[in-house]
Amino acid sequence: MELKTIPTSEIQPNPFQPRESIERESLKELADSMKDANVIQPIIVRRHGKGYQIIAGERRWRAAQFAGLNEIPAIVRETNDIQTMELSIIENWHRLALQPLEAEGFIANLYEEGVKTGRYKSINDMANKTGIPQHTLHQIIISSKERQELELLSMVTYNDLMVTRVLKDQPDLRKQVLKLREKGELSRDELREVSKVVSKVSEPVKKGLLELKIKPEEARIIESELTSEHEKVQAMKMIETERSPKRIVSLVRFIKEIEEQRREIEVIKEVDTGDVWLCPECKKKYHLIHRKPSGMHRFEEVVE
Secondary structure, three states: OEEEEEEHHHEEOOOOOOOOOOOHHHHHHHHHHHHHOOOOOOEEEEEEOOEEEEEEOHHHHHHHHHOOOOEEEEEEOOOOHHHHHHHHHHHHHHHOOOOHHHHHHHHHHHHHHHHHHOOOOOHHHHHHHHOOOHHHHHHHHHHHHHHHHHOOOOOOOHHHHHHOHHHOOOHHHHHHHHHHHHOOOOOHHHHHHHHHHHHHOOHHHHHHHHOOOOOHHHHHHHHHHOOOHHHHHHHHHHHHHHOOOOHHHHHHHHHHHHHHHHHHHHHHOEEEEEEEEEOOOOOOEEEEEEEOOOOOEEEEEOOO
16 A cells, blocks of 8 residues: 555546545535635546546545545555445445445445455455444345335335335335335335335225325224225315315224214114013012124113
8 A cells, every 4th residue: 555646637537436426516616615625535546547536535536626626635455346336335235325326336236246255254344344234234135125126216215125125025005115216205204104004904094095185194094993994985085186285183083973973873783582581689670782784782671
């Protein structure tokens, strides 16, 4: 390893750069700071052909060119492709946070190549060598495989895949939920809540959730308070019609109305069984009344 000043024209960008884009505005700010500073933090390069290839510090190299600098300090290291990839992810992960999708694709590829070459024996080994938490690496690598299996586009991040993992045994349902996120129709918090609820509710309520006609908290109330599918469909239609900030209050009122109707129906469906029961203590006679559809019974005194 050696420190030297290298002409910017002799340096090539990193082919393994995990960051897919560098904002022009941030480059301009960095370039302006370089014009005023006498010392620039060295970039890291490796020899490549007749020149050099960046390992870490591509943003500083581009900013130096932007600032009109002809030379830049650099640390020259001897590394193979896997080590170059590793140093690149360390640089970007710890210095300037990567976008989730950039991190996912790069880390998944680095892990695969690292295992093939024997650089990594496990995810924990990779975590020790890169300084990235083992849990984070585990989530990213799993999510990369799941993205391919579910045929999802780049709008869905590894964090989105992580919060929907409660639906991993129901891939079709999970894909439906993630498609809503992919289209921008669910926020991160909404995605998490829908994923928790959607597999636990009946079909009419599930349909309402997936069509974005009801919210997860509304689905919970409908499912817990109403028994028949007809009542659940009615409740969802009422919510869809109102579309007001007080929909939950309206739903509670609707549930109370349904309960009142149930009580009225039960009274109407009381049937006198014809049996008369004699109380052995008071010697009074009672009719045995059967209630439909609850199947409960009550006694009514016989008036002679």
